[in-house]
Amino acid sequence: MIEIAENKCDFCGCCVGVCPVNCIEVMEADIRIEHEICIDCDICVYVCPIEVLSQTDSKKSSSAAA
Numbered sequence: 306m307i308e309i310a311e312n313k314c315d316f317c318g319c320c321v322g323v324c325p326v327n328c329i330e331v332m333e334a335d336i337r338i339e340h341e342i343c344i345d346c347d348i349c350v351y352v353c354p355i356e357v358l359s360q361t362d363s364k365k366s367s368s369a370a371a
């Protein structure tokens with residue numbers, strides 16, 4: 306599951322456009338991820354310039370590269 310360090314986010318919106326299933330919502334001072342829709346691809350984790358997002362599920366790391 307993707308974890309959000311909300312106190313670090315500057316709401317730039319970079320992560321929104323890269324999500325393949327469109328489950329990230331960034332508003333003026335709020336960010337949300339719909340975890341039911343998220344496929345844990347981790348793209349948003351790599352795109353965020355200030356490391357706000359992180360993957361908490363270490364079990365899936367072997368299949369993440371696909």
Ligand code: SF4
Pocket residue numbers: 307323324325326327328329338342343344345346347348349350
């Ligand atoms: S891990 Fe992938 S599917 Fe989930 S929020 Fe990030 S970009 Fe979207």
Ligand code: SF4
Pocket residue numbers: 313314315316317318319320321331336352353354355356357358
């Ligand atoms: S890319 Fe990072 S800083 Fe920008 S809105 Fe997404 S989580 Fe926040």
